[in-house]
Amino acid sequence: MSTNAQRAGWIITVLVTLFLGFDIVTHLFRVEAVMDFNDKIGAPGWFPVVCGAVLGLSLIAYHVPAARAMGTILITAYLGGAVTVNLVFGQPAFNTVFAIATGVLVWAGAWPRDERLRALVSRGAAA
Template sequence: MTTHSDTNRDTHSPAETPGRGARIAGLIVSGLVVLFLLFDSVIHLMNTSQVQEAMADLGFDPSLNRVFGVVLLICLVLYVVPTTAILGAVLLTGYLGGAVATNLLTEQPIASTTLFPIYTGIFVWGGLWLRDNGVRNIMPLRRA
């Protein structure tokens, strides 16, 4: 006879704690993502003429540039702080999803521009998965 605990052993067992190498790799991946998105946030906050022009080409009022910069910066701060890192990753996923939608609506090239926020999101979650046991518990890799 099989008990309830026997049938759910693989799906409810805690994820393996990341090793030192995985944590370092996760910090590097997360750090690179943070640097890239921090740069993006800062140039929106600076509201340079290039950013104003690019945002206008995408159909946004250039006066919203600083709003985009602040929203992204808040998401990044939440992502960097360990206790709120998962919330930050979720919010960054939403922000990046908006970028994908905007790129689709403005008919940007698919592989290079439209999918770039998806690539970024993969690194956001990948870096967090490598370094955070909580994420490994939420999104475990299962053996076949």
């Protein structure tokens, strides 16, 4: 990949990390808005903390070169769960689109920076 593509990947990664980092903090500290939604969907009180921890560990893996592919996939899966919850509980379409867009940006940030990730996906597509 070109240097410009790698720079763009880093910029996207920083922005995605800031957003997901904020989301992690709101879950771990059980911010009122998070807890209100948690109550709305009928999830147990511990659920946001587990979600924040899972997302936090996935985000750490996303930044470790040897674990980047796994981190990228785990964050994508987490966001897929967010999409499902939004659809099942009739949340505004923006919430669903935003979760999907975040997943796309996670990949857009990792793809130009990680040759191993590109190779892994290419090998999987060829199989």
